[in-house]
Amino acid sequence: MIMTVGDSRVGKSTVIKLLIDLLQSQNRKIKVYNHDNLQRFKAYETVVTIDSLDFFRGETDKILQDLNNDELEIIMVDMPGQYLEKICQYIQRTDLFSLLVDYQWSLTFVQPISQRIDCVNYLKSLLEFAIDNTNYVLVKNQYFGEIFRDYQEIMQSKFRIIGGAEIELTRLHRDHYEAIERTAKPISQCVTDTSVYLVYRTYIYHWIKNFHASIRNETIASKYLGI
Structure with missing residues (x-):
């Protein structure tokens, strides 16, 4: 089970989309839950099962039922931005950590x-x-810059001690990302979509390639993400 967590507008949904493309290329059996806006993953409805999930309206049993689904290999959950306290309350209320162990997830x-x-x-x-x-798995989103001083000074050493893995999402220009959105297709399909300028497709291709390479070059991250 992969859960994207963190602040709003830091790239959680983008990371999920890129991971779907990579895992789909390996023929993994995936289901994706989205909390905030189902339309965010509409482009992926033809390639993977997408379902909505509202942590604040008692819909969380859906995930628990999927733990017993032998046809699934990976469950991905795009958690709401912020709301850490409520997310932790849900995990405690459902005893999720123990359930995952029981079902060997x-x-x-x-x-x-x-x-x-x-x-x-x-x-x-x-x-x-x-x-x-x-x-x-921590994703350094370089759209915001390449130096993460607060993380490096405050948390990096502790994060590495506990076995956390770091990967990078290189910067993609806003125009290129908007071109992806306009195609209404999975990101991986945009590199062959002729409605997108060739130079944009080139940048998008290398952006995808760099992200996937960042995972593959980090053995621990590959293992944690089911690659």
Whole structure:
């Protein structure tokens, strides 16, 4: 089970989309839950099962039922931005950590970060709550810049000690990302869509390639993400 967590507008949904493309290329059996807006993953409805999930209206049993689904290999959950306290309450209420062990599933938290100190505080609180019950993958979203000073000074050494993995999402220009959105297709299909300028497709191709390489070059991240 992969859960994207963290602040709003740091790239959680983008990371999920890129992971779907990579896992689909390996013929993995995936189901994706989205909390905030089902339309966000509409482009992926033809390639993977997408379902809505509202943590605040008693819909969380859907995930628990899927733990017993032998046809699924990976469950991906795009958690709501912020709301860490409510997410932790849900995990405690459902005894999720124990259930995952019972059904022989593992859980990986994936947190994209920007340079905001809020991202570091979120990660610190998450680590204190989950301790060693889960795996962690931190995504340095370089759209916001290449230097993550607060994370490096405050949390990086501790994060590495507990076995957390770091990967990078290189910067993609806003125009290129908007071109992807206009196609209404999965990101991986945009590189062959002639409605997108050739030069844009070239940048998008290398952006995807760099992200996937960042995972494959990090053995621990590959394992945590089911690659």
